[in-house]
Amino acid sequence: MATVEHCLYCFEALSASLEKRSPMSLYQVQTSWDSYPKGLDEDDSEVETSSAAEPGDSEPVSRPTPRHPSVQRIADNRNSSRSSGSSTPASSSSNSLSVESAASTPGSSGSYSPVGLHPRRTSQRGGEITESPLFVTWNTIEPSSQHPRSLRGCIGTFESLPIASGLASYALTSALQDHRFSPISLRELPTLEVSVTLLTDFEPCKDAMDWELGIHGLRISFYARNKRYGACYLPDVAVEQGWDKEETIVSLMRKAGWSGKKEKWTEVGDLKCVRFQGKAESAGWDEYKNWKEWVEKGGEGKN
Template identity: 50%
Template sequence: MASQAHCAYCFEILSSSLEKRAPLDLRQVEQLWKQYTADPNATEIDPAEDPTELDENAAPPSVASPASPASPASNDPNYRPAAISRLLAPSPSSASSSSVQSTISTPSGASEASSATSKNSSTSSVFSSLGKKLRGAEKESSGEESPLFVTWNTVHRSGETRLRGCIGTFEAQELNDGLRSYALTSAFDDTRFNPISLRELPTLEVGVTLLTNFEPISDSLDWIIGTHGLRISFIYHNRRYGSTYLPDVAKEQGWTKEETMVSLMRKAGWSGRSSEWKTVDLNVVRYQGRQVKLGYDEWKEWREWVGELE
């Protein structure tokens, strides 16, 4: 299933391309997003890293529900979630020679250790040294694949959203590479629109859909609005056509199933009469996938928080 971390990664890829800087990779974004959205009052204890012995008879710690990053604890400029502190701390064997840095700021405790390094170092070099735990998580998470679509929308002041670009693939992609590729392709290469520019970035929201449960159907109306996306192909006047709608399209547009099919055929390039759509021999595949969205302001707030970790 798609996640907001996937969306944050798409924003990271697009903004870094427009700003001509090096981006974080997906695993780094996932780890940092997890820490950002974690309960700031919860202490994560890793026995492999914490030398303190636990009393076997002690009551287990309570589990707190997730809290907003804007909680009082997070307003303390010196506060860092426990897990982030461990990610940023150099290992004993390299404490004298390594430091964590980024393009925005440096914590006071690390300023001397990083004095020989420019504050303008790329973000990728910053987070490549986040420590063994982050690198280990990258190895554990690598290899996840899925067909996917990336959608960019423009959000107007009225709250109205309009499509700005949407391109994807039905071939399974490794997510780090696939999301990176289609975040840019949908932003720059959707021929229905001009390429997205840097000045537009604050007006955008991104949606990520990971596709599952592909099922060929013999009845073109054997699908559920809001649940299934559709992929069609057909031959008309000796020419092959094809198109797709994601699961959310018909519901958002308020279409019936027949209206959706006619629109989908029109999208493919079919020019016949609407009343004759059923006479066309259609190959229809239904599929599922829940779109997850993230707005620019939410991404920007997270990105500024990441900058404070250097």
């Protein structure tokens, strides 16, 4: 699964690029994070006041909120009572894809802490993953807004890449080359949150309903009006938007650029679906900044 270190590394790659400096390596980020004081001695009762705890949970739990209000635009065209994301035609043969998704998967850690509040962070590198398909998502955080998170860029690949080079590349690609948005600027960094999703368990679906909500992401391709369309959603999108399977499929087809009637979705040609899994991790600028300042002051693990 993705880790906090992966997220910090994405911030480091983007920050270094915008500041015209050399970034720390993923190994340097990981070793420094191992030594970084993470507030493990904080009083649990103080932590719990920041978010609601569920019975039986050992950690405070905050309800996940929709992470990409931009996802809402698609469903608004279908149903004014729901919300969804922008429609982006994509070739099924393309390895690099943009995708609206939630940055935190409800099943990934059992809890979500607001940006800047990670009172019990630990290293998550049990079984080190060296290569993986991956997506990097940038969100703008606006706590005072009705929709506190808005998508700022999200691009990934279904090709298995070395984690270090893949994250560095797509951290920049999603921040600077997502055609739906202007490139992220240096002054925007303090308003950002990054999410990393490593993708696993790709399987062809028997049909469009052969997948599970909250477990699988979905990649589809189909023909309509002599044109092939394709798009994908990461595993957390459907659950956070409150969609059932059919609504998810229709929204995904809208995202791909299909404009037919929603009740006609089964009539498109050669509809193919691939399901996959992936657990996301996210981190905000404040967490990156605090860790980075500690490193620059001589924190252990820098070299």
